Amino acid sequence: MLVKAYAKINLSLDVIGKREDGYHLLRMIMQTIDLYDVLRIYKAQNGIHVSCNKNYVPCDSRNLAYKAAELFINRYDIKNGVNIRIVKNIPTSAGLAGGSADAAAVLKAMKYIYAPGIHDSELLELALKIGADVPYCIIGGTALCEGIGELVTPLAPFKDHILILVKPSFGVSTKEVYRSLDIHKIIKHPDTKLLIDAVSRNRLALLSKNMKNVLENVTLKDHFILREIKEQLIDFGALGAMMSGSGPSIFAFFDDMLKAQNCYDKMKTKYRETFITRTI
Template sequence: MLVKAYAKINLSLDVVGKREDGYHLLKMIMQNIDLYDVLKVDEIKTGIQICSNNRYIPSDKRNLVYKAAKLFIDKYNIKNGISINIDKNIPVSAGLAGGSADASAILKVMRNIYTPEVSDKELSELGLNIGADVPYCIIGGTALCQGIGEKVTPLRPFRNHILILIKPPFGVSTAEVYKDLDISKIKRHPNTEILIDAVNKSKLEMLSKNMKNVLENVTLKKYPILRKIKSDLINFGAVGSLMSGSGPSIFAFFDDMVKAQKCYDNMKTRYREVFITRTI
């Protein structure tokens, strides 16, 4: 069985508080894009087997896909095992929820095979044990995500908008970014209500001008090249640019495919991981 696991971008990311256990409280708008990993899934007699075309992907219990499969097998007392081959296209450690997307895809596949009566809500609650992005990845599309990521409210689909995505040649630790974030020093927060209105009306320019990610306060300060990438994308005619998640990936929306293609062609000469894609 082949299944696609789609990357996400943040149309906004706000940190509105912090729990006593150290987890940050978030308010963000998430969006799937047409960039995906392909997972080949087969039932086996016992155990969990994982392999990938990417040598940086662990094949043991460190892998979120392994954790998802193990969690599902234990939760629902599944007797059989599973073999998973991950054809990795989503950049790693990029702020695109690649690992969470793969984990959620496996949870949905195993649900469909073994326990079709399990709801998305129950599956999301299970997935939250793996990572905060997993509940969103199970629902997908365009959504408002709150809490630590577990409260997912679907929005009107913001589909078919062109974007360029650039992953610089380094990764970022999400835990380190949140650790370095001082909530009291955030001067400007996203106006989530305006962004939701822009999504509902499918107004690209309105959304692009109001996109905001408060984690840029940390990551862009540490990696100045990201500011240059954003500036270059705007100079190529993008209507707006933003960092996704904790970074380092930067994306920009375009209202014209010709401008987007020119930008892509230029950026591809500078960076290895450049994608021209759309929201879905």
């Protein structure tokens, strides 16, 4: 079967504490966008076979799609295997949950192929074992995510808003960003209540003006070019610009397609991985 694995952006990202095991406690608004990997997933006689159109993407147990298949097969004692072909369009190490989206797509496909009777709650339980973003990627849409990411509360849809997404030529390690974050030095936190209200009333300008990602305190300090990208997007008419996740991708909302297209044309000459897309 063919499955689309959609990327996400953060409309907000707040770190509100830290557990004894080292995991950070989060409160963030996540949003699916119309940028996706395409996965072809079908039965095999045995084993897990992953291939990808990008040679820099690992196809062994380091790949989250592989981990998802392995976890599902072991959990439900599946006797057969699976073939997974990934056509990668979402930039990697970008703060867009590309690997998590692939893992979520595999879990949903494996359920359809091998165990249609299992409850969605079991799928979410498996998803969390793979990564904190995977439960959200199972659900998708617009959602408030809390805890370490596993508590997902759907919000009013915030769809059909135009955005430009720019991913520079380098990647960022999420683990390193969180390791470098000093939560006691976070001065300004997102106004999550205000942002949820902006989402519920479909107020793009209000949301764009108040978006906040506290991980920018780390990533933008280490990579000054990201500040320049944000400024350039604003100069081209964006209502607001922000880093997604731990970065380094920067996105910006536009209320006018002509402005967005002009921005895309200009940014594409500087950054190969520039996209014009929408929230869905």
